[in-house]
Amino acid sequence: MAYRYPSNIELVRESFARLPGIGKKTAERLAVSMLNWDDKHIQEFAQQLLALQDIKHCKICGNLSDEDICDICSNTLRNPALLCVVETVQQIPAIENTGKYTGYYHVLGGRLSPLDGIEPEDLSIDKLLSRVEQGKIKEIILATNPDVEGEATASYIANLLSNYTVDLTRISRGIPLGADLSYADAATMGVAMDARRKMD
Ligand SMILES: [Zn+2]
Structure with missing residues (x-):
């Protein structure tokens, strides 16, 4: 069975992989690199995504x-x-x-x-x-x-x-x-x- 990261990372990876032009590998790199973000940055990003619903x-x-x-x-x-x-x-x-x-x-x-x-x-x-x-x-x-x-x-x-x-x-x-x-x-x-x- 293929190696899997902790599920919270896998879930973000899957979301990135849904974007056009983002392959499995890139999605993985993006998700893992986000672990280096500070909490404030992560929270802002989450809010920005939610705000897309208001467009x-x-x-x-x-x-x-x-x-x-x-x-x-x-x-x-x-x-x-x-x-x-x-x-x-x-x-x-x-x-x-x-x-x-x-x-x-x-x-x-x-x-x-x-x-x-x-x-x-x-x-x-x-x-x-x-x-x-x-x-x-x-x-x-x-x-x-x-x-x-x-x-x-x-x-x-x-x-x-x-x-x-x-x-x-x-x-x-x-x-x-x-x-x-x-x-x-x-x-x-x-x-x-x-x-x-x-x-x-
Ligand atoms: Zn118009």
């Missing part, structure tokens, strides 16, 4: 927020004519850090993936349509990932929006095919946004 999704765009409405949606100085549709909340920092985008966002909460059972009703597409129906939005930038599912999601939405008088643009294909925009750096994202093209 909400913005009622307008789906971004992460401390309040019902996120900082971006509450900012009336942004451009109401521009809406950027992203798959995940993690794409927002990359776009914000370009310093070039002044519009608002809409977080789909994923992308269409029939094989994984993710259908249109699983994404916040209805909410997107009702935002468009309010009539202020002039351009919608479809910033879903440049892979097969991301493209299919963009086409699906473009199709739904074809009856509205909005310009539909797609971020540049200059970004590598299959790139995960949730982790794109600001420079890459800036290029992709600048080179966006009108969809046919």
Whole structure:
């Protein structure tokens, strides 16, 4: 039988191992290294984790927020004519850090993936349509990932929006095919946004 650390360490190790990109070995190293933390640091970390439960999704765009409405949606100085549709909340920092985008966002909460059972009703597409129906939005930038599912999601939405008088643009294909925009750096994202093209 494999050697096991005392169970409290094993439990923390298992929790770390649930995180994306953290393998068994790394999880073990993290858990054991935390034994060197002083009590105050450990308690703060535990409280920070608990406080994650208070994070909400913005009622307008789906971004992460401390309040019902996120900082971006509450900012009336942004451009109401521009809406950027992203798959995940993690794409927002990359776009914000370009310093070039002044519009608002809409977080789909994923992308269409029939094989994984993710259908249109699983994404916040209805909410997107009702935002468009309010009539202020002039351009919608479809910033879903440049892979097969991301493209299919963009086409699906473009199709739904074809009856509205909005310009539909797609971020540049200059970004590598299959790139995960949730982790794109600001420079890459800036290029992709600048080179966006009108969809046919
Ligand atoms: Zn928001």
